[in-house]
Amino acid sequence: MNDIQIRIRDLNFYYGEFQALYGINADIERKAVTALIGPSGCGKSTFLRCINRMNDTIDNTLVEGLLEVNDENIYSAGLDVTELRKKIGMVFQRPNPFPMSIYDNVAYGPRVHGIKNKAKLDELVQKSLEQAHLWVEVKDRLYKNALGLSGGQQQRLVIARSLAVEPEILLMDEPTSALDPIATAKLEDLVQKLAKEYTVIIVTHNMQQAARVSTKTAFFLNGYLIEMDETSKIFTAPKDQRTEDYITGRFG
Amino acid sequence: MNKLKIWDFITWVCIGLVLAVLLLVIGHVVVSGIRFINLKFIVETTSNAGRSGGIRNVISATIYLTLSALLLAVPVSIAAAIYLQEYARKGRLLNILVSGIETLAGVPSIVFGLFGFNIFVTLLGWSWSLVSGAITLALMGLPILTRTIMEAIRAVPRSYRDASLALGAGQWTTIVRVVLPAAFSGIITGIILSMGRIIGETAAVFLTFGSTLNSISSIFDSGRTMPVHVYILSSESVSIDNAYATATILLVVIIALNGLAYLYQGITKKRG
Amino acid sequence: MDIKERYIRGVLLVCASLSVIAVAAITYTIIAAGWPVFTEYGVFRFLFGAKWLPDADNIQLGILTMIAGTGAVTVCALVIGGPIGILSAVYLAELASKRTSTVIQAFIDLLAGIPSVIYGFWGLVVLVPAIRNYLGSTKGYSVLAGGVVLAIMILPTVVRISADALRAVPKEYRDGSYALGADRWYTIFKVILPAAAPGIITALILGFGRAIGETMAVLMVTGNAKQFPTSLLEPITTITGNIALEIGYSWGLHRQALFACGAVLMIIILLVNFLINRIIRRAAGGIYE
Numbered sequence: 001m002n003d004i005q006i007r008i009r010d011l012n013f014y015y016g017e018f019q020a021l022y023g024i025n026a027d028i029e030r031k032a033v034t035a036l037i038g039p040s041g042c043g044k045s046t047f048l049r050c051i052n053r054m055n056d057t058i059d060n061t062l063v064e065g066l067l068e069v070n071d072e073n074i075y076s077a078g079l080d081v082t083e084l085r086k087k088i089g090m091v092f093q094r095p096n097p098f099p100m101s102i103y104d105n106v107a108y109g110p111r112v113h114g115i116k117n118k119a120k121l122d123e124l125v126q127k128s129l130e131q132a133h134l135w136v137e138v139k140d141r142l143y144k145n146a147l148g149l150s151g152g153q154q155q156r157l158v159i160a161r162s163l164a165v166e167p168e169i170l171l172m173d174e175p176t177s178a179l180d181p182i183a184t185a186k187l188e189d190l191v192q193k194l195a196k197e198y199t200v201i202i203v204t205h206n207m208q209q210a211a212r213v214s215t216k217t218a219f220f221l222n223g224y225l226i227e228m229d230e231t232s233k234i235f236t237a238p239k240d241q242r243t244e245d246y247i248t249g250r251f252g
Numbered sequence: 253m254n255k256l257k258i259w260d261f262i263t264w265v266c267i268g269l270v271l272a273v274l275l276l277v278i279g280h281v282v283v284s285g286i287r288f289i290n291l292k293f294i295v296e297t298t299s300n301a302g303r304s305g306g307i308r309n310v311i312s313a314t315i316y317l318t319l320s321a322l323l324l325a326v327p328v329s330i331a332a333a334i335y336l337q338e339y340a341r342k343g344r345l346l347n348i349l350v351s352g353i354e355t356l357a358g359v360p361s362i363v364f365g366l367f368g369f370n371i372f373v374t375l376l377g378w379s380w381s382l383v384s385g386a387i388t389l390a391l392m393g394l395p396i397l398t399r400t401i402m403e404a405i406r407a408v409p410r411s412y413r414d415a416s417l418a419l420g421a422g423q424w425t426t427i428v429r430v431v432l433p434a435a436f437s438g439i440i441t442g443i444i445l446s447m448g449r450i451i452g453e454t455a456a457v458f459l460t461f462g463s464t465l466n467s468i469s470s471i472f473d474s475g476r477t478m479p480v481h482v483y484i485l486s487s488e489s490v491s492i493d494n495a496y497a498t499a500t501i502l503l504v505v506i507i508a509l510n511g512l513a514y515l516y517q518g519i520t521k522k523r524g
Numbered sequence: 525m526d527i528k529e530r531y532i533r534g535v536l537l538v539c540a541s542l543s544v545i546a547v548a549a550i551t552y553t554i555i556a557a558g559w560p561v562f563t564e565y566g567v568f569r570f571l572f573g574a575k576w577l578p579d580a581d582n583i584q585l586g587i588l589t590m591i592a593g594t595g596a597v598t599v600c601a602l603v604i605g606g607p608i609g610i611l612s613a614v615y616l617a618e619l620a621s622k623r624t625s626t627v628i629q630a631f632i633d634l635l636a637g638i639p640s641v642i643y644g645f646w647g648l649v650v651l652v653p654a655i656r657n658y659l660g661s662t663k664g665y666s667v668l669a670g671g672v673v674l675a676i677m678i679l680p681t682v683v684r685i686s687a688d689a690l691r692a693v694p695k696e697y698r699d700g701s702y703a704l705g706a707d708r709w710y711t712i713f714k715v716i717l718p719a720a721a722p723g724i725i726t727a728l729i730l731g732f733g734r735a736i737g738e739t740m741a742v743l744m745v746t747g748n749a750k751q752f753p754t755s756l757l758e759p760i761t762t763i764t765g766n767i768a769l770e771i772g773y774s775w776g777l778h779r780q781a782l783f784a785c786g787a788v789l790m791i792i793i794l795l796v797n798f799l800i801n802r803i804i805r806r807a808a809g810g811i812y813e
Contacts, residue, residue: 057702059621085705092703096696099719108714109704158700165704259709263619266611267628270683273676274635277646284649331539339533340540352544355797358730359550359790360737361640362764366786367550369771370557391546398543424532445637452639455739455768479641479740486645487744499645503638510634 005030005169005199006051011065013046013055020046022223024065028216030168033191033200035210035231038220039246044203047220048171051201052088053081069169086113088169089162094178095154097146097161102129102138105146105157109165124164132160133190152183156190163198170194172202176209188213207247211235219243278503285500288493294501298465302481303491307498309467313475316468317461318450320386321393326443328390329397330432336398337405338427357395364392365459373460380462380474388460389450397446404438405431437520444513448506454479478502551790558784561585565777570784576750578770578778585781587788589750593667593760596753597742598735600671601678606728608675609682613724616683617690618712629684636680644744647673652745661757665747668756673741678731685730689723690716722807726800733796737789739764763789 006028013021021043028034036044049055050067053074067074074084086109097105106125115121125142129135134156138149146157155175162170172191176184191213194200204210210217211231218228219240227240238244296306332353340346368388378384408431416426432439454477462474463484476484478498485495561570565585573586612632616625647669656664693716701711717724739762747759748769763785771782 052703054699054703057698082705082707085703090699090703092696092699094696096694096700098697098700098715108701108706111714112701112704112706112710161700161704256707256709259712260619263611263615266608267615267620269608270612270635270679271628271631273679274631276650277638277643277676280650281642281646328539328542331536332542335533335536335540339536349540349544351797351801352541352547354800355547355794356543358733358737358793358797359547360739360764360793362737362739362767363550363554363786363790363793366557366767366771366783367553370553370783394543394546422526422529424529448637452637452641454639454641455764458740458768459771479639482641482645483740483744486648492649495645496649499642503642506637506639507634510637514630 003030004028005070006201007066007068007071009066011047011050011063011067013043013050013064014062015058016060020223021050024225026218026225026228028199028201030199031195031197032216033195033202033214035214035217036201036203036220037205037207037210037217037246038226040205042220043223044218044220045173047225048173048201048203051169051171052085052090054090056081082113086165087167088171089159089165089167091155091158091162091170091172091175093174095151095158097149097154097157099145099147101143102146102149102157103142106160106164109161113165124166125160128160128164129157131163131194132156133186133193134160150183152179152186155179155183155187159190159194167198169199169201172200174203174205177205184209207235219246221246278507281496281499281503285496285498288497289500293494293497297467301490302465302485302494307478307481307494307501309465310476310478310481310498311501313461313466313468314451314477316382317385317389317457317475317477318447320382320471321389321450322443322447324386324390325393325397325446329394329401330439332394332398333401333405334427334431337402338423338431353395353398356391357399359392361392361453361455362459364388365456367391368456368460378472380460380464381472382461382468382475383471385457385461386471388456389453392453392456393446393450396449397442400442400445401435401439404435404442407438408434437516441513441517444509444516448509448513451477451509452479452502452506453477454483458483478505551794554783554786554790558780558782558787561777561781561784565781570781571788574752576766578774578781583777585777587763587766587781587785589752590761590763590766590785591788592752593746594736594762594764596667596760597670597674597746597762598732600667600756601674601735602728602732604671605675605678605682605731609679609727609731610686610724612679612683613686613690613727614712614717616687618708618716629687632680632683635676636684640677640738640741641744643673643677644741647741647745655757659757663747663759665745665749665759666757667746667753667760669745670742670760670762671756673745674735674738677738677741678734681734682727682731685727686720686724689720689727692723693719722803726803729796729800729803733793736792737764739768743768 004027008024008026011021011024012019024047038044050063055061063075098108103125106128107121110121110124126135129138134153137153149157176187188209191200191202214231217231217234219226221242227238227243235247238247293306295308297309298307299305336349368384372378372384372387373380412430412434413426416430457477458480463476463480464474466473466475468475479502482495482499485491570585570587572588573584574588575584575586577584616628651669651672652664655661655666655669697715697719698711701715742762743765746762748761749759750761753760767782767785774782
């Protein structure tokens with residue numbers, strides 16, 4: 001058994017009056033890919049955004065319960081959100097490179113965290129782009145605008161941007177939903193490689209994708225975590241009837 | 253954390269300044285001016301070059317000029333907005349027409365004044381008159397009217413047009429029967445707001461409508477509008493008291509028009 | 525298309541073309557009316573002459589002092605109004621709740637609707653005496669008074685257009701920046717403001733155009749002294765103010781010179797529009813490049 005990096009106990013989440021998550025309990029392993037699946041609006045993205053406190057940027061939200069990363073409660077009063085987000089990178093549904101050069105995009109995070117040394121930045125940029133399997137494609141155009149890249153390249157750039165702050169965990173919110181099949185395959189390949197060094201949590205509405213890339217899968221429905229287990233078990237022998245219904249395509 | 257607070261504070265100060273300026277300007281003028289206003293001031297005509305008497309003739313000149321300008325500009329603007337929004341296709345022509353409107357909107361008031369002065373006042377020999385002023389102001393009002401009316405027309409859902417066209421109605425019939433009625437409240441709001449602009453105009457009016465304290469009896473009569481009256485009374489030190497009073501009435505009218513447009517928009521939004 | 529539809533379409537097109545025709549007619553009329561000044565009197569003498577003596581036997585029609593006066597109040601207005609306007613826009617677009625933002629925007633629209641003569645009047649009765657009494661200006665009528673009044677007048681334009689540009693920045697940029705651990709102001713300065721830069725520059729250029737063309741308000745507070753602006757507290761004359769003051773009693777070459785002043789303004793405004801179009805086009809092009 002691998003060790004647990006993220007521990008969630010009785011987590012409730014509210015948007016104003018509306019409760020989006022109910023009593024979530026889960027343990028997420030270090031250096032593995034955990035897939036979150038479920039129909040639209042089931043709370044899987046909300047759950048993901050709890051882990052790096054991105055929900056803080058939305059007004060009128062409330063979190064209850066315990067969410068520990070490396071045995072530290074991330075919702076405790078004294079926690080530095082900047083440090084937390086440095087530790088936890090995030091990739092969004094639509095590629096969102098900033099309207100600046102490729103280099104500046106990747107260097108953005110390190111600069112946020114106070115790295116000014118040019119040599120150090122150069123090194124981080126190259127290393128991150130290599131890890132994101134993008135270096136070869138962009139090394140001659142580092143100072144061109146990132147918006148000139150293709151969708152798949154943009155998404156890998158965003159991953160490189162996250163890696164540049166040397167995180168431990170990568171959150172991915174349906175990262176392939178805006179990509180074509182070839183770019184998707186490349187990205188899935190990348191996700192598996194990244195899992196050797198990072199803890200990856202990926203939200204996906206594509207069950208084949210979950211089956212292909214993840215070691216553990218969690219199934220969400222209407223704000224509840226219905227079932228979480230080895231991916232192979234979830235897809236071959238789910239314990240809960242609702243999981244089976246979803247996986248066999250009876251709803252969602 | 254401290255740096256964040258400092259910038260929060262600076263933006264607070266900026267927006268505070270903007271609002272404070274508004275209150276200071278309106279507050280000062282209205283508070284100082286209100287005590288000079290009474291019924292006599294509104295119903296009597298000016299005497300002694302504005303030192304005494306009321307401003308009835310000034311108010312009526314303002315109304316004549318504003319309504320004449322709107323009468324000229326509104327139909328043309330509606331027609332222009334319909335063309336640009338409903339007929340024109342994307343391309344060079346549309347770009348030229350739209351950039352013409354944008355450019356005209358940026359032309360300074362004094363340049364409109366010079367144009368009107370040259371063409372209507374001197375070349376056509378209409379002198380400083382209601383007709384010279386009204387045409388000049390109508391031209392000035394054209395871009396803002398056209399833009400607001402275009403917006404109102406744009407807000408009409410595509411489906412309304414499709415439904416009418418699918419029933420076999422022609423494009424013009426669809427526009428007259430479906431699009432314009434649906435855009436009506438937006439058009440009215442646009443006209444009210446433009447009216448505020450036209451009423452407040454000074455430089456171009458000064459150069460084309462003149463500044464005589466006549467009562468208007470024909471379109472070739474010259475007259476003095478409220479803004480021009482405020483300008484002359486104050487800058488030539490004729491009567492600061494009456495300048496305050498006139499400025500207050502002008503401000504109240506402008507605020508009332510803005511409020512009216514705002515309320516009207518609110519009411520129709522709720523209903524629709 | 526039947527004949528009626530075609531006829532209607534033609535009439536509508538004529539109405540829609542009126543603005544373009546008006547711009548052309550105004551430009552032509554003003555330049556033509558001022559033309560003799562450029563040819564007979566001389567462009568160089570007109571633009572760079574420091575003396576304006578229309579009634580002298582040896583007539584002098586140099587507008588350099590007025591160009592400098594207009595430049596001084598305009599720069600003053602942008603220096604005061606620009607930063608305040610942009611930061612106010614940041615407040616409306618980034619910090620304020622939607623409700624607060626809507627209410628404040630309504631007030632700012634009201635600010636835009638107030639006639640320029642009211643600002644001029646306020647400047648005359650409040651600002652000018654204040655500058656005379658507290659800042660030691662001998663007359664009070666000054667570059668500073670003009671600059672402040674103009675700053676107030678360009679604020680609504682700067683705020684509205686900058687705020688629109690800021691709101692148009694995709695939410696994804698903010699998310700991306702926050703997710704990397706950046707705080708609100710780092711995100712605003714490094715991502716959002718640069719992304720909105722074309723819109724903000726457009727706002728400033730429009731403000732510049734409005735400031736340069738403004739007549740009455742500035743005329744009322746700057747004192748009509750045809751001299752170079754040597755200090756913020758000295759009176760000056762602007763190009764626009766001079767036209768308004770002198771056109772009524774001018775004749776001959778003097779009147780033509782006033783039209784030539786209008787032509788100079790018109791050319792500046794056309795340049796401003798051209799610039800804005802380029803910025804917008806380049807900004808739009810940049811995204812698809």
